[in-house]
Every structure is written in C-alpha cells, then in structure tokens.
Amino acid sequence: MTASGAEPTIAFFRAAASVSPHPLYSPISADMQAVDAVIRDRLHSDVVLIRQVAEYIIHSGGKRLRPALVLFSAGAMGYRGRHHQELAAVVEFIHTATLLHDDVVDESDLRRGNQTANALFGNAASVLVGDFLYSRAFQMMVSVGSMRVMEVLADATNTIAEGEVLQLLNCHEADVAVEDYLRVIRYKTAKLFEAACRLGAILGGADEALERGLAAYGMHLGTAFQLIDDVLDYSADEADTGKHLGDDLAEGKPTLPLIHTMHHGTPEQSALVRRAIEQGGRNEFAQVFEAIRACGALEETRRFAAAESALAKAAIEPLPPSIFKDSLLNLSDFAVARDR
DSSP: OOTTSOOOOHHHHHHHOOOOOOGGGGGGHHHHHHHHHHHHHHTOOSSHHHHHHHHHHHTSOOOOHHHHHHHHHHHHTTOOSSHHHHHHHHHHHHHHHHHHHHHHHHTOOEETTEEOHHHHHOHHHHHHHHHHHHHHHHHHHHHHTOHHHHHHHHHHHHHHHHHHHHHHHHTTOTTOOHHHHHHHHIIIIIHHHHHHHHHHHHHTTOOHHHHHHHHHHHHHHHHHHHHHHHHHHHHSOHHHHSSOTTHHHHTTOOOHHHHHHHHHSOHHHHHHHHHHHHHOSSTTHHHHHHHHHHTTHHHHHHHHHHHHHHHHHHHTTTSOOOHHHHHHHHHHHHHHHOOO
C-alpha cells in the first residue's frame, strides 16, 4: 500500500486489528466500545492519506491500556457521564502520535507484528499524521470544557516530548546512571499513565489526596510496564511481542538490563555491553544476551518492576472498595507478569 494508492479496504483493517480485549477490561467493556466509536468518529478527515495512516496505526493492535486507565480511575471515583470516554480517546490519540514519531526516530519497521506506518507509508506521512493526531487530541480536550483537564494533558504532552529528547541524548551513551534512565522512563512512558489516572480522578471530583494517589499509581504502573518491556526485549518470543528482539540494543539504548550488566558483570561482560551500546547494531546480540543472563540482569529488572507495582498498589489503598479499584490492582500484577 502506498500514499497514492486507493483507500484501504475494511477487510484490511479488520485483519490488522488482531488483539482482542483483555479479560481485565470486563468491568469497562461497554465504555471501551464507546471509546472505539469515539476514535472512529474523530479519525475522520477529508484528507485520504490521514485516514489511511491514522486508521492503520489505531487498528493495528495494542492493549488500549492508557484509555482503560482513564475509565477505571473515573469509575473508581464514581463518575457518571461520558467525558471519560472522550478523554480516553484523547489519551489514545496522544499515545498513537508518539508511536508514529518514535518509529520514525528509531527507524523501526515492525510493531505489534505489523509493518510500522513509516515503513508502509513513509517517514513524512507518519510525522505529519502524528501531528494531526496531536492537534485532534487538543481539539477534543477543549470540548470537555475543563481548564484543569487541559492543563494536565498539555503538561503531559510536553513532558513526553522532553523524555523523547532525553532518550535521544542517551543513545550510544554507555555511562547513563540508573537514575537518568528512570527519568527517561518517567517522562517518556509513565507520564501518560499518570495523566490518564489523574484525568479520571478529576472527572470523578476526587479530593487532592485521592487525585495525587491515582496519579502516583499511574506513574509507578507506567514505570513497571516499561521495565518489563526492557526485559522482553531480551527474553520474549518475537511472535508474541510483534517486534524484533534486541531493538533497544541495535539502537544503542542503555536500558536497565544493560546498565545492570555493566555495573555487576565481569570486566569482560561490562566491556562487551559498553561496546555494544556505543556501536549499536545486533552483531553481538547473542554474546550480550548471555552476559545479561549470566549476571541476573533480567531477574533484577523484574524485581525493580515488581517494586514499582507494589508502590502503585499502595498509592490507591485509600480508594473506596469497588470493582474498578480491584481492576487497577489486578492491572498492577498484569504489568509485571505479562510476557508480551
């Protein structure tokens, strides 16, 4: 398919949407269907290429975890209305825009088992449609009529951009400290998790303490989620993750398993990982993987993720009992236990 070709068929997009809803989402199943309807409606554009690229990326699979967090958080606060559906779609659009831009920066060609949009449509189309999704998201958040909501999403979007730049600066830099890497995670990934939970709290009229607790939950959950992604980059089945193993290493990204190996491995293992980060590529992936395995870096990263998950659970302990709170607690376990 090319930018100049005919519009994709409905069958094409149905084939691309291969990920079914997670059972954890059953308490919000009706809301998730409503969010999907909002997404389809708000994707409309008179520009054919925008429809092609946006629909391809939106319907190419994914956990829809960030929109689910808006819905669960709003439900946990007893919200009754429809603004949470609109804001859940906003969060998904912002996330999707970051994916489009990420894949261009990283020169990725595979995501969720499908070709990336930049591989299929070209870099220029991916960047520009990412911009469309950002601007559409801001149009949608205005319709909610809350300055507080706009503040949260504007701050989150700006922080995510800072995280992207920090990650770029860290590429091929072997002397990144654990604290510096965690800062990238919290800016680039966890900030949108945090914002999603805070939005639900705001809609539900949470007091300052409960809003702060839900925001902390999202931040710790997002951190745990990304740490497990770091683990899966060296241990998962490519068919499960839908991406190439060793992508982070190939791009020279010093993730926690690599940092741990440099700090706790033998001098030879440390030198090997340092060279791999500085040079990038997959030429020494097998040797790096063996070094990571030998010094327990994957287990240490999982322990770190489990600690973040525990902090997430503790942050929402003051929430009143509900099926939505139970789902948030279960999501904390899922983030660490998942294999894809």
